[in-house]
Amino acid sequence: MDAVTVKIVDCPHTTPAWTDSGIVCLRTTNFRVSGLDLSVVRYVSSSTYQERVVRLKPEPGDVVYSREGGILGIACVIPPGCTVCLGQRMLLMRPDTARCLPQYLALVLNAPQTIARVEALTGGTASPHLNVGDVRKFAVPLPPIDVQEFIIAKSQQLLALCDDLEAKLRRAEDRASRLVEAVVREMVA
Secondary structure, three states: OOOOOEEEEOOOOOOOOEEEEEEEOOOOHEEEOEEEEEOOOOEEEEHHHHHHHOOOOOOOOOOOEEHHHHHHHEEOOOOOOOOEEEEEOOEEEEEEEOOOOHHHHHHHHHHHHHHHHHHHHHOOOOOOOHHHHHHHOOOOOOOOHHHHHHHHHHHHHHHHHHHHHHHHHHHHHHHHHHHHHHHHHHHHH
């Protein structure tokens, strides 16, 4: 991991003081394999933000990685135009983009092989967590940038296909549910 990143930092180990508005503070509940879900967010004040970015200010293209709890081992890329700080139970990684594209690094971290490594490192513990040192030792296969771009594009196509199939499945389940309700109404009538 150190060979493909410029910097890896751990989050502050305190709960921030939340505000009703301000700057988005990421929580692991925002993490999805498909990317950050910022539909429900919490905010911090400008001064709290400044305290939480002392080690490294998150920038678009950085990779955040959940390192503890029930959402352990999910990587997301901070999208363009997004100003955020880290909540708890996560790491911030700045990829060396001359060697490793952020989206590719997130794919590797979300890959079954990495998840298996995470499970081996954390298995059997009541409160599973990864240390920064553990993550630094993760192997990252490093093809040329053009191959990384191809892998990213292909994975995006496949994820879009999965999203489409999931939407069709939801519609089919809804239709089946309505049909069952109609049959039951007819049987009762």
